[in-house]
Amino acid sequence: MKGKNQASIILRKPKRSDVPILFDQQNDAGAHRMVGVTSHAPDDRKAYFSKWEKIFADDGIIARTILFQNEIAGVINSFHAPWSNRLEVGYWLGREFWGKGIATKALGEFLLIDNRRPLGATAVVTNKGSIKVLQTCGFEIVDTVDVELEGGEVLSEHRFELL
Secondary structure, eight states: OOOGGGOOEEEEOOOGGGHHHHHHHHOOHHHHHHHTOOSSOTTOHHHHHHHHHHHHHOTTOEEEEEEETTEEEEEEEEEEETTTTEEEEEEEEOGGGTTSSHHHHHHHHHHHHOOOSSEEEEEETTOHHHHHHHHHTTOEEEEEEEEEOTTSOEEEEEEEEEO
């Protein structure tokens, strides 16, 4: 059995048939809260599928489905983030795939596919797992900002950069 930091993964271009599985994985309000994503309802299937049609059509977005033991574990992508006006990387794993070293391995391999730099990322300061993943892959904290969410709640998030 492979150790936590030796997760065997495959990154492949996403297929439209992946989207229903990815939707189900991200349809987790608790996980959205933990990572500070509150801009949309995780159960809005139509909005999620519409977002993916834009991803498939945008040559500026590099996306990969993360496979672990032949199962779709999640997705990773890089994109121009309108909120920061910079190139950022983001990833999402289904909850059942957390804590297995999959995100670290996927990000490390993804950085070989997308070598555009600088590359940014964000993580809520309480999301210790993502902070560890990003720092393990060479990202450095360059700022910490408070972000006001819908409803007025404020979350602190780290902004990371990989040069």
